[in-house]
Amino acid sequence: MLTGKQKRYLRSKAHSLKPVFQVGKAGVNENLIKQTEDVLEARELIKINILQNCAEDKDSIANELSGGADAEVVQIIGNTIVLYKESVENKKIELP
Incomplete structure (x- = not known):
C-alpha cells in the first residue's frame, strides 16, 4: 500500500510519461493483463489510456x-490510469 507522499512522488514522475496501452471497446482481457504485468516489470510506472468507445467504467x-x-493504482485522472509495481529484477524508482 502506497502512502500519500509516495503517490505524490509517483504522480510527478508519471507526468511526463506517454500512455503505453489503450483500452477500447473490447475492454480488459487476459492478454492485456499479461502485457501490463510484463511492462510493469520492465518500467515500474506506466500510463494507460481509456478510449471513449470503451463501455466499461x-x-x-x-x-x-x-x-x-x-499493481497499485497511483492515479485516475480523466481517461488516464497510472499504475505502479515495484520491479523484482531491475528496480529503478526509489520511493521516499
Whole structure:
C-alpha cells in the first residue's frame, strides 16, 4: 500500500510519461493483463489510456488491471490510469 507522499512522488514522475496501452471497446482481457504485468516489470510506472468507445467504467478497469497485475493504482485522472509495481529484477524508482 502506497502512502500519500509516495503517490505524490509517483504522480510527478508519471507526468511526463506517454500512455503505453489503450483500452477500447473490447475492454480488459487476459492478454492485456499479461502485457501490463510484463511492462510493469520492465518500467515500474506506466500510463494507460481509456478510449471513449470503451463501455466499461474507468474505476472497474483500473481495479481489474491492478488486481490482475498485482499493481497499485497511483492515479485516475480523466481517461488516464497510472499504475505502479515495484520491479523484482531491475528496480529503478526509489520511493521516499
